């Protein structure tokens with residue numbers, strides 16, 4: 599996609615496109631549990647348009663590229679508007695609003711709708727997670743390997759994909775949707791069901807707000823397609839495909855970042871890293887994310903038990919702990935990915951992330967050990983009590999009765 603064509607498109611979409619858009623939106627609205635069906639009132643705090651948020655939030659944004667950025671604090675300071683505020687700030691910082699001639703009112707409306715379409719009753723997959731992933735994505739976009747080769751279009755897509763990558767997430771996983779015959783599983787034929795839904799929801803909002811309606815139709819279609827390709831890459835069940843492709847490129851030193859398809863692949867890898875970077879954050883942040891994601895798993899398990907469905911792996915609160923889930927996740931998913939990422943981008947940030955992950959893993963292992971020891975002590979105390987109470991229950995001479 600040429601950048602020149604992107605920035606000098608026609609003023610409006612043709613009527614055929616508008617008709618297609620209308621049909622798509624009707625469908626989205628009706629079937630995709632839109633904010634209207636969920637009965638969420640539209641309350642748009644307009645003051646954020648003027649960046650008139652509190653001084654502290656503004657102060658935090660000056661250090662938005664720091665790896666220890668506390669998104670939970672930022673969300674509080676922005677009154678729950680971290681995703682809107684952060685994304686708008688980053689788009690402005692890169693000059694993308696001017697460069698792509700984005701209409702501020704449309705952009706604002708788009709970001710408000712994106713944030714609203716995240717379910718804030720999900721313990722984990724909510725708009726704060728999306729804001730966290732967007733912040734991490736920004737950190738990666740700033741890395742020399744990417745910053746020296748990415749185009750403005752790549753950066754715009756990377757940030758938008760991060761902000762929308764879990765849009766309208768229902769708080770349960772794909773196997774749950776399949777076994778409960780959810781319409782989304784049927785619609786997307788049991789393949790990347792959630793990711794397809796996130797993508798299509800994002801496209802619905804892009805079209806509804808007309809954010810790219812001033813671009814040539816072909817360019818906005820390309821943007822939508824590339825956005826999809828980035829979001830679909832976050833499907834964790836396809837982790838090995840992406841990782842082995844990445845590894846092969848690194849082994850053969852064959853990544854050529856002048857090539858659009860290679861840059862796109864690197865963006866996919868960056869988004870994958872951003873999506874699962876929780877174990878690489880400082881302990882205080884990482885621990886909170888771990889607890890939140892586990893609570894979401896356990897809530898799914900509770901629903902499965904209630905409806906007498908097989909409880910999904912990791913979702914049973916009786917047999918799993920935050921620590922064991924985290925240690926396995928780091929060992930089998932995060933460490934291999936971030937190990938390769940550090941080969942690709944051998945920087946201080948990559949070393950910092952690996953360092954945090956090592957420390958966090960050790961902390962979880964320590965906590966696991968403490969819990970096991972406490973449980974053993976409890977059991978042996980209970981055993982001793984049981985033995986004691988036995989002798990009390992059968993007092994000397996009781997057999998006489």
Ligand SMILES: [Zn+2]
Pocket residue numbers: 727731763764873
């Ligand atoms: Zn995510």
